[in-house]
Amino acid sequence: MASKPFFLFSFFLLFLLLPISSLPSTLNLWPQPTSISWPTSAAIPLSPCFSIQPHFSSHIYLQRAIIRYTRLILSERHRPIIPPVVNLSSSSLSSLHLSISDLSAPLQPGVDESYSLYISTSGATLTAATPWGAMRGLETFSQLVWGHQPVVPIRLRIFDKPLFTHRGLLLDTSRNFYSVRSILRTIRAMNYNKMNVFHWHITDSQSFPIVLPSEPELAAKGSYGSGMSYSTRDVKRIIQYGLSHGVRVIPEIDMPGHTASWAEAYPEIVTCANRFWAPTGKTALAAEPGTGELNPLHVNTYQVVQNVLRDLSTLFLDQYLHAGADEVNTACWETDPAVARFISTGGTHDQLLEKFINLTHPYITDTLNRTAVYWEDVLLGPDVKVRPATLPTESTILQTWNNRAKNTKRIVQAGYQVIVSSSDFYYLDCGHGGWVGNDSRYDVQEAEPSDELFNDPGGNGGSWCAPYKSWQRVYDYDILHNLTEEEAKRVLGGEVALWSEQADETVLDAKLWPRTSAAAEVLWSGNRVSDGIKRYAEATDRLNEWRYRMVRRGIQAEPIQPLWCVLHPGMCNLEQ
Numbered sequence: 001m002a003s004k005p006f007f008l009f010s011f012f013l014l015f016l017l018l019p020i021s022s023l024p025s026t027l028n029l030w031p032q033p034t035s036i037s038w039p040t041s042a043a044i045p046l047s048p049c050f051s052i053q054p055h056f057s058s059h060i061y062l063q064r065a066i067i068r069y070t071r072l073i074l075s076e077r078h079r080p081i082i083p084p085v086v087n088l089s090s091s092s093l094s095s096l097h098l099s100i101s102d103l104s105a106p107l108q109p110g111v112d113e114s115y116s117l118y119i120s121t122s123g124a125t126l127t128a129a130t131p132w133g134a135m136r137g138l139e140t141f142s143q144l145v146w147g148h149q150p151v152v153p154i155r156l157r158i159f160d161k162p163l164f165t166h167r168g169l170l171l172d173t174s175r176n177f178y179s180v181r182s183i184l185r186t187i188r189a190m191n192y193n194k195m196n197v198f199h200w201h202i203t204d205s206q207s208f209p210i211v212l213p214s215e216p217e218l219a220a221k222g223s224y225g226s227g228m229s230y231s232t233r234d235v236k237r238i239i240q241y242g243l244s245h246g247v248r249v250i251p252e253i254d255m256p257g258h259t260a261s262w263a264e265a266y267p268e269i270v271t272c273a274n275r276f277w278a279p280t281g282k283t284a285l286a287a288e289p290g291t292g293e294l295n296p297l298h299v300n301t302y303q304v305v306q307n308v309l310r311d312l313s314t315l316f317l318d319q320y321l322h323a324g325a326d327e328v329n330t331a332c333w334e335t336d337p338a339v340a341r342f343i344s345t346g347g348t349h350d351q352l353l354e355k356f357i358n359l360t361h362p363y364i365t366d367t368l369n370r371t372a373v374y375w376e377d378v379l380l381g382p383d384v385k386v387r388p389a390t391l392p393t394e395s396t397i398l399q400t401w402n403n404r405a406k407n408t409k410r411i412v413q414a415g416y417q418v419i420v421s422s423s424d425f426y427y428l429d430c431g432h433g434g435w436v437g438n439d440s441r442y443d444v445q446e447a448e449p450s451d452e453l454f455n456d457p458g459g460n461g462g463s464w465c466a467p468y469k470s471w472q473r474v475y476d477y478d479i480l481h482n483l484t485e486e487e488a489k490r491v492l493g494g495e496v497a498l499w500s501e502q503a504d505e506t507v508l509d510a511k512l513w514p515r516t517s518a519a520a521e522v523l524w525s526g527n528r529v530s531d532g533i534k535r536y537a538e539a540t541d542r543l544n545e546w547r548y549r550m551v552r553r554g555i556q557a558e559p560i561q562p563l564w565c566v567l568h569p570g571m572c573n574l575e576q
């Protein structure tokens with residue numbers, strides 16, 4: 001690693017350059033806690049025998065977190081970019097006492113994640129309602145320890161709880177494959193950022209990488225091949241790892257659209273499988289290459305779908321089960337003779353989708369006792385949609401991605417709870433340029449007015465959702481924008497999304513981090529200081545610090561500024 005000596009050197013430089021005494025004492029935490037008070041700027045050394053003392057009988061997942069954090073706290077030796085100026089006293093901190101009021105609370109939607117932390121000369125105490133809140137507090141404590149000879153602030157009080165109960169990240173493991181190891185690393189980084197939902201978009205048209213006990217052929221034939229699928233053991237490992245890190249794992253099997261990969265095992269239930277996606281002069285058969293959709297009129301479809309859903313509910317513990325339902329393409333359906341007959345005799349596309357939902361939604365909610373999550377398309381279209389009566393508000397959650405705040409408002413007004421993933425702010429794949437091949441639009445030096453969107457240097461360059469969503473874009477997004485107080489209550493939270501057309505594990509960390517950290521903070525404690533002003537300027541310095549800390553923890557997050565800016569605080573701001 002050629003960069004390491006330079007990295008260490010730069011931190012050494014830092015200590016020489018900065019006029020230490022003139023700096024304010026700030027503690028750089030990420031996400032920023034709801035309330036923090038440290039009036040004295042006093043700190044004490046961390047005892048080399050420091051330990052975490054639980055005041056409860058053992059808890060399998062919290063126990064693992066305690067072991068992990070003890071090790072991290074004793075070994076990390078983080079060098080802050082701007083070391084806080086402290087009054088160091090000589091006593092040392094040897095323990096953190098941890099107590100929890102409800103040890104049995106499961107990790108489920110809406111679980112209490114609040115905690116309070118108090119550190120004094122005589123000891124530190126962390127109090128939480130649940131083990132999951134305790135994990136958030138342990139993370140905060142780990143970020144409070146710094147220095148080669150580690151110190152911790154004292155006479156410090158933190159009270160903290162999240163603004164939103166759903167703070168998620170979506171990863172698409174179908175378009176490109178990710179090893180279990182890279183998924184576990186992602187969950188670990190989510191835990192550092194106090195995020196609590198890993199939305200696993202497991203399958204799509206391109207591949208079917210999960211081995212399901214009742215339908216093993218789907219992965220045997222529909223995955224990218226040996227070594228590129230997830231066994232039952234892999235899935236259990238990911239879920240257990242999630243529990244040890246306070247991260248729920250919500251599985252998504254997208255259907256009835258985005259299912260070309262099912263055709264390898266079951267060609268009879270998939271319409272328009274593996275055709276050319278955009279025939280000239282005809283309607284495209286899919287939004288992108290990889291065509292195929294489950295046939296709503298084929299009786300075998302429901303046998304396979306029920307097996308898939310039942311296996312999912314057995315493997316995954318979470319109350320939520322995501323069943324997709326986005327971007328159904330009617331032209332693809334109509335390539336099937338039975339569907340074409342249905343339409344030509346007066347049937348509608350909406351009825352076809354409604355039939356599919358009628359035969360699968362109650363299976364998810366009544367038979368499997370799960371809450372069904374769908375993409376907003378199922379209710380809003382634009383091309384195909386069901387009537388609200390088909391989707392009971394008490395057992396259905398909708399996830400928005402289109403049309404900024406407008407669709408979120410429509411959905412909460414219709415009475416549904418919502419998860420916000422606006423593509424204008426939260427899609428991490430955007431702005432990377434086009435990826436379809438043989439595209440003659442690149443073969444132009446000066447754009448025609450009609451083609452400016454694509455070819456103009458200021459255009460989208462082939463990425464439908466360009467530009468790239470910078471961390472500032474993510475950070476400044478208000479998911480409750482334009483909602484009334486009543487409407488806002490139905491917003492569970494948000495998820496950033498990495499669709500994987502141009503991503504796999506070789507670039508994963510840099511695509512996700514630190515942009516996902518920006519969402520993590522906003523969903524935890526918002527993006528404003530108490531008087532309502534956005535805090536992006538202050539957040540820049542803290543995020544710089546946090547990015548370096550994540551890198552030291554093994555997460556290859558990308559830099560957000562030249563090192564020069566980091567070394568000259570405030571000098572790179574646009575406004576002073």
Ligand SMILES: *[C@@H]1O[C@H](CO)[C@@H](O)[C@H](O)[C@H]1NC(C)=O
Nearest residue numbers: 025039040041042085086087
């Ligand atoms: C250190 O403590 C002294 C005496 O209490 C106080 O005057 C001074 O401001 C403190 N220094 C800092 C950096 O807080």
Ligand SMILES: *[C@@H]1O[C@H](CO)[C@@H](O)[C@H](O)[C@H]1NC(C)=O
Nearest residue numbers: 350351352354355358389390
């Ligand atoms: C779907 O179910 C609803 C509610 O039971 C019913 O009114 C509707 O006719 C069904 N739609 C179709 C296309 O079967």
Ligand SMILES: *[C@@H]1O[C@H](CO)[C@@H](O)[C@H](O)[C@H]1NC(C)=O
Nearest residue numbers: 108318319320368369370371
């Ligand atoms: C259904 O799920 C809920 C929430 O997880 C649980 O409280 C309830 O006991 C379950 N019902 C059945 C019949 O399993």
Ligand SMILES: *[C@@H]1O[C@H](CO)[C@@H](O)[C@H](O)[C@H]1NC(C)=O
Nearest residue numbers: 404405406407409481482483
């Ligand atoms: C905000 O809400 C109003 C209705 O309350 C609606 O007319 C308007 O289009 C919304 N604006 C945005 C940007 O969503």
Ligand SMILES: *[C@@H]1O[C@H](CO)[C@@H](O)[C@H](O)[C@H]1NC(C)=O
Nearest residue numbers: 280436437438439440441443
């Ligand atoms: C690229 O597209 C052109 C039509 O514009 C076609 O003639 C040519 O065969 C295509 N090339 C490849 C390699 O597919």
